[in-house]
Every structure is written in structure tokens, then in C-alpha cells.
Amino acid sequence: MENLCPRFEKAMGLLSTRWVGLILFDLLEGTKRFSEMEADLPISGRLLSDRLKLLEKEGIVERNIYSEFPVRIEYSLSEKGRALEPVIKEIQGWADNHVTPEEVSGDVEK
Template sequence: MEKLCPRFEKAMGLLSTRWVGLILSDLLGGTKRFSEMESDLPISGRLLSDRLKMLEKEGIVKRNIYSEFPVRIEYSLSDKGKALEPVIQEIQCWADNHVTEEELNTECE
């Protein structure tokens, strides 16, 4: 069997990290504050913070700090992150067409 491309493996590892897909999907809607994302997503603040740091380190998410009082921090997708939009949309399309209600219900058991 031929070995998979290391770049492909890296990309799949990143995208398959729990909650990354939902975070990217949320940021495709535009720039968000941490508190907005925390209320949009079913994820703890600590885990959201960890995932955002990971995505920032990978160059997928940009963190903008505004020196106001109180300090305002906003997150958005970088160009690298925006390039994932068709991938996220295709995964959503595939899920809409192929993931059944029964499959969703058995995941929680």
C-alpha cells in the first residue's frame, strides 16, 4: 500500500481535531469576539481558547487585539483559513445528504 502524503495527513489531522470544524464554520460567518463564539458553540471556554490558539499557530485564525478599555479581542479567518470555505461547505453538503437521523441518535448512546 502506498503511503499517504504527509501534507494530506497533516490537514486531516487538523480538520478532524474535535470542535475545529464547528469553530471554522462559525468564523466563516465573519469576525467574532470570544464571548460570541462561546455562546454560539457547545464547547467550554477553556477548550475553545485552546483550539483558537492551535488554529492561530497554524495560521488559520487571526487574533486582533484592540487597545480599548476594556480590551477588545476579535477572531477571524486568515486567507489560509478562508481557503477552507469550500472544504467546509462540501463536508456540510455531504453530511446533509448522507448522515441520517438514526446515525445522529446512535452517537449519543
């Protein structure tokens, strides 16, 4: 029980890192090239690269390099990353049911 809080805190810290959730959500669709992800997400290429490196270091995302010309690099969820699918889908379901369009647009005062 004593390890529960540090593990939970680590997981929440990782998942709450800005853009990580959207990157994982995007990769749930399957393997993608960097340029596809950059087109899908409202994030700069530099920040996307940083987040992908973080997720790769954590063993959540796998990067595959293909020796073609030009070199092709694809990203996919690892087994550890795919294990997050039910969590991400539950968060999506919660958001669909409990987050209003006004809250998304920032019109609701706190």
C-alpha cells in the first residue's frame, strides 16, 4: 500500500503532461508517421518531438526506423501504451458526459 501513492502520482504526472493525452489518443488509431501526427495535432513539431521522446523513454511509444530513401520513421503504442486504451476511453466517455462545450471554450467562470 505504501507504493500506491508514488506510483499513482507518477502515472498522473505523465498522463497530465501537456499534449501527452492527445498524442496517446491519436496513436490509438494505429501507427503514424511524425508528419501525420503533426498534421493531426495542434502542437509544434519541436514539442511533439519532445513528448514522443518522453513517451519512448517511458516505454509507452515505440519508434520504428525504416532504411528507405527518404528514411521513414513511424510511431506506435507499445504493449504498455496499448494498456492505456481503456483508461483513455474512460476519460473520453467522462468528458463527453460531464464537460460542457462552454467549459471547453473557456466561457464558464470558475
